[in-house]
Amino acid sequence: MNAEPSNVAATHGPVRIVGAGLLGASIGLGLSAQGVPVTLSDASPTAQALARDVGAGAIARTEDAVPTLVVVAVPPDVAAQVVAGELRAYPGAVVTDVASVKSVILAELVAMDSLDLSRYVGSHPMAGRERSGAGAASADLFVGRPWVITTRAGLHPQALLAVRSLAVDLGAGPVQMTPAEHDDAVALVSHLPQLMASLTAGRLVEAPEAALGLAGQGLRDVTRIAASDPRLWSAILTGNAAAVGTHLRGVRDDLDGLLEALDRAAVDGPLALGAIAGMAGVISAGNDGAARIPGKHGGLRKRYSEVTVLVPDEPGELGRLFTEIGEIGVNIEDFQMEHATRQRVGMAIVSVIPASATTLEVALEERGWRVVAP
Numbered sequence: 593m594n595a596e597p598s599n600v601a602a603t604h605g606p607v608r609i610v611g612a613g614l615l616g617a618s619i620g621l622g623l624s625a626q627g628v629p630v631t632l633s634d635a636s637p638t639a640q641a642l643a644r645d646v647g648a649g650a651i652a653r654t655e656d657a658v659p660t661l662v663v664v665a666v667p668p669d670v671a672a673q674v675v676a677g678e679l680r681a682y683p684g685a686v687v688t689d690v691a692s693v694k695s696v697i698l699a700e701l702v703a704m705d706s707l708d709l710s711r712y713v714g715s716h717p718m719a720g721r722e723r724s725g726a727g728a729a730s731a732d733l734f735v736g737r738p739w740v741i742t743t744r745a746g747l748h749p750q751a752l753l754a755v756r757s758l759a760v761d762l763g764a765g766p767v768q769m770t771p772a773e774h775d776d777a778v779a780l781v782s783h784l785p786q787l788m789a790s791l792t793a794g795r796l797v798e799a800p801e802a803a804l805g806l807a808g809q810g811l812r813d814v815t816r817i818a819a820s821d822p823r824l825w826s827a828i829l830t831g832n833a834a835a836v837g838t839h840l841r842g843v844r845d846d847l848d849g850l851l852e853a854l855d856r857a858a859v860d861g862p863l864a865l866g867a868i869a870g871m872a873g874v875i876s877a878g879n880d881g882a883a884r885i886p887g888k889h890g891g892l893r894k895r896y897s898e899v900t901v902l903v904p905d906e907p908g909e910l911g912r913l914f915t916e917i918g919e920i921g922v923n924i925e926d927f928q929m930e931h932a933t934r935q936r937v938g939m940a941i942v943s944v945i946p947a948s949a950t951t952l953e954v955a956l957e958e959r960g961w962r963v964v965a966p
């Protein structure tokens with residue numbers, strides 16, 4: 593049963609969404625759930641119909657009420673053209689786009705004639721998935737995530753406010769920065785990780801089956817986003833080429849140092865002069881960098897204990913595990929599932945606060961679950 597829409601949004605509709613894929617449909621779902629009227633437009637009639645069918649809004653028609661806010665959620669290489677069209681079509685509306693790069697789109701818009709750019713606010717929710725299209729959309733996609741809102745001279749304060757309200761209504765935290773600051777930041781925290789995941793996964797293309805059969809959670813963690821859409825990501829990466837190049841050159845320097853140490857170990861043995869320090873330096877820097885990644889709600893990442901439980905690969909077993917953890921009175925902070933190759937069993941890795949780990953292990957064992965030793 594659908595919950596009644598709770599009409600508490602600060603965003604005044606109608607909101608028109610152009611590009612009804614993962615981002616557009618997620619925004620539509622989040623706004624529709626709060627009773628904001630949403631219309632959807634997409635170059636693909638199929639994408640448009642799918643977004644409507646998942647509940648993201650109504651398909652746009654020429655006789656629709658004029659929107660107060662237009663959200664452009666198309667790939668970055670066409671975003672400026674679409675934003676310009678919307679600014680011209682709706683002279684009273686605020687127009688935002690959610691593309692993953694910001695400077696290149698603004699530069700394209702500035703180069704166009706007779707556009708009222710005081711109503712355009714480039715933005716970027718730092719939330720997404722490795723899958724495209726409305727079928728993967730979720731109203732909760734933005735909850736607890738930063739939503740970058742780019743600022744610059746000449747912006748109408750009401751336009752800024754409208755896009756801030758959109759972010760807040762969808763549960764995100766607005767963060768203001770210039771387009772250049774945004775592009776530098778995402779080159780490091782989003783675009784470089786995508787490339788590293790893709791480069792690592794690309795090494796698997798010709799890997800022997802026997803090696804792939806040994807793959808554990810480490811490989812899965814590092815390669816989740818390697819499933820991302822090549823067309824979308826090519827546009828993102830080339831749209832932020834200079835900043836991405838800077839970080840990749842940094843990685844290249846690190847790789848050169850690493851290879852030098854490895855080559856020494858390969859020739860003179862594992863304890864060759866400088867070899868151990870070379871490895872430890874890279875791994876320690878990784879520890880320090882990872883420790884700086886903020887937790888999902890903005891605070892410092894908490895260190896949880898992991899309790900690993902074998903779960904039979906049968907309907908309802910995972911649900912039973914969750915129910916019993918609830919009965920034991922322990923809160924699940926995070927959860928991952930690891931699948932054992934060629935076995936009818938999976939490993940549920942349940943993250944809990946350290947003080948609860950032993951209690952949970954003992955209680956689950958008592959209830960007949962097989963807990964894997966930490």
Ligand SMILES: NC(=O)c1ccc[n+]([C@@H]2O[C@H](COP(=O)([O-])OP(=O)(O)OC[C@H]3O[C@@H](n4cnc5c(N)ncnc54)[C@H](O)[C@@H]3O)[C@@H](O)[C@H]2O)c1
Pocket residue numbers: 610611612613614615616633634635636639665666667668670671674690691692693716717718719720721722723724725726824828
């Ligand atoms: N995928 C993510 O994780 C993520 C996260 C944050 C921001 N973004 C940005 O959001 C935007 C949309 O990404 P997505 O993941 O939703 O992609 P998507 O492929 O799921 O959806 C894009 C939609 O835009 C439509 N489209 C393409 N050109 C169009 C045009 N000229 N006019 C109208 N519709 C057009 C496509 O048919 C498609 O339905 C991109 O700019 C992307 O950089 C993506």
Ligand SMILES: O=C(O)C(=O)C[C@]1(C(=O)O)C=C[C@@H](O)C=C1
Pocket residue numbers: 691692717718719720721722781782783817
């Ligand atoms: O979680 C993911 O799938 C993402 O990679 C989302 C992610 C990110 O790098 O954080 C990817 C690109 C977008 O521009 C914003 C968010």
